Amino acid sequence: MTDLATLSAVEQAQMIRDRRASPVEVTRAVLDRIATWEPRINAFATLDAESAMNAARAAEIMVMAGVPLGPLHGVPVTIKDVQAVEGLPTRRGSRLTPATPATADAPLVARLRGAGAIILGKTTATENGWTAVSSGPLTGHTHNPWMHGRTAGGSSSGAAALAGSGCGALHLGTDGAGSIRLPAHFCGAVGHKPTYGLVPYAPVPNNNSVSHAGPITRHVADAALMLEIMSGLHPADHTTLPMKFQATDVWGPDLKGMRIAYSPDLGHARVDPDIAEAVRESLAALQALGATVEEVTPPWGPKGPELERLVWAVAMYPYIETDPARRAEMDPGLVACLDEFTDLTVKEAIATAGRRIAYATEVNTWFADGGWDALVTPAASVAAFEVGRQRPAHWPDHVWDWLVWAEFSYPFDLSHGPAVSVPCGRTGEGLPIGMQIAGARCDDAKMLRIADAFLRARPFRPAFAT
Numbered sequence: 001m002t003d004l005a006t007l008s009a010v011e012q013a014q015m016i017r018d019r020r021a022s023p024v025e026v027t028r029a030v031l032d033r034i035a036t037w038e039p040r041i042n043a044f045a046t047l048d049a050e051s052a053m054n055a056a057r058a059a060e061i062m063v064m065a066g067v068p069l070g071p072l073h074g075v076p077v078t079i080k081d082v083q084a085v086e087g088l089p090t091r092r093g094s095r096l097t098p099a100t101p102a103t104a105d106a107p108l109v110a111r112l113r114g115a116g117a118i119i120l121g122k123t124t125a126t127e128n129g130w131t132a133v134s135s136g137p138l139t140g141h142t143h144n145p146w147m148h149g150r151t152a153g154g155s156s157s158g159a160a161a162l163a164g165s166g167c168g169a170l171h172l173g174t175d176g177a178g179s180i181r182l183p184a185h186f187c188g189a190v191g192h193k194p195t196y197g198l199v200p201y202a203p204v205p206n207n208n209s210v211s212h213a214g215p216i217t218r219h220v221a222d223a224a225l226m227l228e229i230m231s232g233l234h235p236a237d238h239t240t241l242p243m244k245f246q247a248t249d250v251w252g253p254d255l256k257g258m259r260i261a262y263s264p265d266l267g268h269a270r271v272d273p274d275i276a277e278a279v280r281e282s283l284a285a286l287q288a289l290g291a292t293v294e295e296v297t298p299p300w301g302p303k304g305p306e307l308e309r310l311v312w313a314v315a316m317y318p319y320i321e322t323d324p325a326r327r328a329e330m331d332p333g334l335v336a337c338l339d340e341f342t343d344l345t346v347k348e349a350i351a352t353a354g355r356r357i358a359y360a361t362e363v364n365t366w367f368a369d370g371g372w373d374a375l376v377t378p379a380a381s382v383a384a385f386e387v388g389r390q391r392p393a394h395w396p397d398h399v400w401d402w403l404v405w406a407e408f409s410y411p412f413d414l415s416h417g418p419a420v421s422v423p424c425g426r427t428g429e430g431l432p433i434g435m436q437i438a439g440a441r442c443d444d445a446k447m448l449r450i451a452d453a454f455l456r457a458r459p460f461r462p463a464f465a466t
Contacts, residue, residue: 004029006464009075009169009222013116016063016074023059023074027052027118030076030168034120037165041143043158045081046088047121052076055118071225073116077170080156081122082129083213085109093125093136093155095329096321107200107237108172108213108230115229120168123158127331128319129174129211131155131402132182133390137331141387144186145463146431150384153183156191159216163189164432166464169222174201176210177312178380178409181421184216185379185434188423188462190451191216192223193409195442196416197241199227200234207315208353209239210413218462220452223420224250227444241442249445255453256290258373266301269407270395271381278425278433279378285457286376286450298375300362300411307359308403308410310352313341317349333390337400356414363415367440374443374450379421379434381405408436418444422451423460432460 004012004026015021031049038044059074084090084102086109091097105113113119124139126132134142134157142157144150145165152161156173160183163171173180175193184191194214205211215226224247231245262283264276283293320338321327327335366372382405385392390402403410412419419438426432437450 005033005168006166007169008219009072009217009225010219012075012169013072017069019063022063023056023118024053026074027056027076030120034167037145037167040148041145041152041161041165042140043123043142043161045091045122045124045139045158048088048119051087052118052120059116059118070114070116071229072112075117075170076120076168077112077117077172078120078123078159078162078168079109079172080159080174081125082174083109083172085119085122088122091138093127093138095137096326107202107234111230117170123156123162123171125157126155127334128316129155129176129179130316130331130334130337131390132178132406133387133402134161134183135387137329143387144384146188147384147429149387150431151186151387153186153384155179156183156216160184160187160189160191163187163216163218164463166462169217169219170226171216173214173216175212175214175413176207176315177308177403177413178406180214180216181379181409181419181434181436182406184421186384186432188432188460189216189218190220190223190420190422192227192420192448193412193418194227194444195241195418197239198243198245198444199230200237200240202234202236204237204239206318208311208356210311210315212413220250220448220455224448243442245444250448250452252449252453254290255286255450258291258450259371260286260291260293260450261296261370261372261375262293263296263298263301263375263377266304266377266407267297268302268305269381270404271378272383274427275378275381275383275433279376279435282424282435282454282458283376285454289453289457298366300359300366303359304411305407307352307355308414311356311414312403313344314349314352317341317344333400340400360415363411364417364440373446374437374439377408377436377438379408379436381407383427383429383431383433412438415441417441418447420447420451422455424458
């Protein structure tokens, strides 16, 4: 039954509908696989196996009774520990948060549960999502399934580690500067950051409107299905868009007629050679599928680094602590980041928000005026490096600034456009490499269509199949 754990969610749901497998069998298979992998990867903040099995038994009764089933009936899913799950605490990777159980599901969790999904528990996250490495004061190191001792990325650390190890098909992540796509890149998974407002995020954070929620999976079809279920207007999030994502809009036989821009560095980013070569070599597959690919240097690229660090400082500002005892409980990197920007003035913060709006306008206008369907870049500049570091050893060290190797991801948090990371190769050490496919607002189906076509042409073997 362990093979059930590594099937796609689409396959799991179909087997349950056809009564070739039961919700209990699928959930037990995933839990058994987690029991094997979890000691090595440390992906859970809270694993709620008992509740999951109780829910699976209830789901099985519904199958046997012949009642109408939801699209994810009996399919296990995990939730990053920044979104509320009724009965479980929401710790946000921080020792400073209370362990009080949530009294209700977050809207996107309620939608997944309403579609029949079985909630397995809460996955690890870095403290308040501040960094894209997989270490934090509350849960320690989450390890990459491809190589123990290497980062799984963050801040959706546990979600990507579970996806990469075949421990279930569906994992919820969130993304404020790359926290879905970066761990997907490190772990050989598919990570889609949706258009801002497509998926409700509640309570809405006061962080410069950078927080997005989306799927981390191994299959584009699973990401599309999960996105369809979570999307749509919700009263608890005033930023949600009055539109419903349709998974059926993703599928197409090829990419004929598409114009895809490619930038190896956005005009400023340092990129390790094996990452750069893998992404460049992948362009041939897009061209073979009928797309026209042209190398570009977007004019907005070099404007990003200074702006993002100011935007990030404002976004993290609510977590500033002056109490020495509380500071001692925090991630030292987060403390150092906050300390660097303690003198930020209200005038500077307001000016930063204005610059961010202008930047978003420039990015989205660039897609429209250029007639570009998508922009392809590396998902990140480096492959998985040692846990406990903010940068790999062969890069200049810094106490907190991990953004230097993540210059490709945050532009699309700032622009509110969709972006997906798909595995496109491996380093000489055998570690995954991700290619990012990004676009203008509301073009999620197009990004996933390109990702799906690419992975059909260039299938990627996950860690457990190598």
